[in-house]
Amino acid sequence: MRVADLPGRPCSLAAALQLVGERWALLAVREVALGNHRFSDIARGTGAPRDRLSARLTALVAAGVLERRPYATAPPRSGYHLTAAGRDLVPVLQALLLWGERWAADRPAVRLHHETAGHGDHPVDGTWTCRTCGEPLAGARPTLTPAGRTLLGLPPEEDPR
Amino acid sequence: MRVADLPGRPCSLAAALQLVGERWALLAVREVALGNHRFSDIARGTGAPRDRLSARLTALVAAGVLERRPYATAPPRSGYHLTAAGRDLVPVLQALLLWGERWAADRPAVRLHHETAGHGDHPVDGTWTCRTCGEPLAGARPTLTPAGRTLLGLPPEEDPR
DNA sequence: GGCGGTCAGTTTGGATGTCCAACCGACTCC
DNA sequence: GGAGTCGGTTGGACATCCAAACTGACCGCC
Numbered sequence: 001m002r003v004a005d006l007p008g009r010p011c012s013l014a015a016a017l018q019l020v021g022e023r024w025a026l027l028a029v030r031e032v033a034l035g036n037h038r039f040s041d042i043a044r045g046t047g048a049p050r051d052r053l054s055a056r057l058t059a060l061v062a063a064g065v066l067e068r069r070p071y072a073t074a075p076p077r078s079g080y081h082l083t084a085a086g087r088d089l090v091p092v093l094q095a096l097l098l099w100g101e102r103w104a105a106d107r108p109a110v111r112l113h114h115e116t117a118g119h120g121d122h123p124v125d126g127t128w129t130c131r132t133c134g135e136p137l138a139g140a141r142p143t144l145t146p147a148g149r150t151l152l153g154l155p156p157e158e159d160p161r
Numbered sequence: 162m163r164v165a166d167l168p169g170r171p172c173s174l175a176a177a178l179q180l181v182g183e184r185w186a187l188l189a190v191r192e193v194a195l196g197n198h199r200f201s202d203i204a205r206g207t208g209a210p211r212d213r214l215s216a217r218l219t220a221l222v223a224a225g226v227l228e229r230r231p232y233a234t235a236p237p238r239s240g241y242h243l244t245a246a247g248r249d250l251v252p253v254l255q256a257l258l259l260w261g262e263r264w265a266a267d268r269p270a271v272r273l274h275h276e277t278a279g280h281g282d283h284p285v286d287g288t289w290t291c292r293t294c295g296e297p298l299a300g301a302r303p304t305l306t307p308a309g310r311t312l313l314g315l316p317p318e319e320d321p322r
Numbered sequence: 323g324g325c326g327g328t329c330a331g332t333t334t335g336g337a338t339g340t341c342c343a344a345c346c347g348a349c350t351c352c
Numbered sequence: 353g354g355a356g357t358c359g360g361t362t363g364g365a366c367a368t369c370c371a372a373a374c375t376g377a378c379c380g381c382c
Contacts, residue, residue: 003266007208013191013254016261021184023340030174039359047168049341054360064264075348077358085264091289092256093174094298099253100177103225103246105164119294126298128255131286133277137255184369200330210370215331236377238329328379338369345362352355 019063020089024048024056029086030093032066037079065089091126098126180224181250185209185217190247191254193227198240226250259287 006014020026024046031045043053057080060066065086068078082089114124128137167175181187188207197206204214218241221227226247231239243250276282289298 001265001267008188009192009206009208011191011258012261012266013258014188014261015265016257017187019261019265021182021187023182026178026182027169027175030172031170040357043359045170047170050360051342051362052340055339072349072358074350075358077349085260088260088264091298092253092260094289095253095256096177097172097174099246099249100173100175100180103249104162104176104180105173106162114291114294114296114298116291116294116296122293124298125292126252127290127292128252128259128287129290130275130277130283131288132283133275133280135275135277137252137275137285137287201328204330210372211331212333212371213369216368233329233378235379236329238378323382325381326379327381329377331375333374334372336370338367340367341365343363346360348358350355350357352353 020060020065022056022059024052025060026089026093026096028053028056028060028080029065029082029089032080032082032086033090033093037069037071037081038077039080042080060086094124094126098124181221181226183217183220185213186221187250187254187257189214189217189221189241190226190243190250193241193243193247194251194254198230198232198242199238200241203241221247255287256289259285 001015001018003010003012003015006018008014020029027046027048028042031042034045036042036045039050039053039057042048042057043050046053048056057066061068061080063085064083066080067083069081070076070078115121129135130137162176162179164171164173164176167179169175181190185207188209189203192203192206195206197203200211200214200218203209203218204211207214209217218227222229222241224246225244227241228244229239230242231237275285290296291298
């Protein structure tokens with residue numbers, strides 16, 4: 001994916017959306033992450049029409065997010081599995097899920113829970129943290145890209161034009 | 162957004178995608194988060210066709226992600242600003258941006274930088290963390306939804322069907 | 323006053339994407 | 353033999369998408 005070829009601002013966000021931004025793509029990845037590897041299960045879980053799903057899965061395999069793995073030869077059948085890139089997409093799905101729980105869903109249909117020794121079972125409150133310094137990213141000052149543009153860090157303070 | 166009305170598995174992820182999953186929507190939010198509040202600036206930054214952008218912005222305002230704020234009356238002009246829901250979307254954009262940098266972009270077109278007292282200026286090495294317990298979420302055990310289905314936590318261990 | 327430019331869209335016609343129902347071949351189960 | 357499963361493909365109707373041109377209200381300049 002050549003970032004420079006994308007329309008608009010050259011940005012990895014646009015590149016990511018090019019690969020997984022089409023309709024049903026992220027839902028298909030969710031189903032595979034949940035352990036549904038077969039075409040019909042993914043179709044049922046997402047509600048996507050079968051022809052659209054077929055096109056999306058092919059594209060996701062081409063993009064390196066999913067891989068096909070045969071599980072039967074008699075009639076040749078293969079399931080879809082996450083690649084490393086696909087597994088790396090799970091935090092993205094979690095972030096969108098949490099946002100949807102808070103702002104899109106009428107009621108928390110599905111809740112992310114977490115169980116740790118220190119805090120027992122608790123609802124997940126996800127945030128991005130910088131592994132180098134341990135600080136949350138949301139508090140970062142906007143900085144400059146190589147091209148000298150401001151860039152995603154904190155939504156910049158409102159400028160009252 | 163009634164989760165039960167969505168096709169497929171009732172899930173806040175689907176609800177979220179219903180609001181911000183259409184083409185150009187997240188890029189438009191990115192532009193507003195970067196401080197571009199005017200229609201033409203958003204069009205330039207995203208590269209979206211103007212009619213599509215017009216439709217998306219209207220939908221995002223209806224969804225409560227953006228709000229219009231007048232800044233001129235002579236020809237009536239208003240800019241787009243983030244609501245609380247829109248600001249909450251920033252971690253999602255960061256998640257996709259970091260994923261895109263790693264898996265989608267040919268070269269790191271845009272780099273997240275971070276400046277803190279302890280570590281000076283350094284590239285961001287983002288990790289998705291639970292704010293309640295401080296543990297990384299990627300290691301979380303999958304848990305059950307109210308309806309008794311498994312749910313997004315860790316991609317479940319491969320079951321060799 | 324006339325000229326060009328900005329701004330936030332809308333309009334146009336044609337390309338592309340999406341949906342749905344039906345169908346298919348190669349199997350398995352009863 | 354008949355029904356069902358599985359992973360798709362096909363066809364046709366419909367919606368969305370696109371680039372480019374257009375609108376109409378303003379603004380600054382000379």
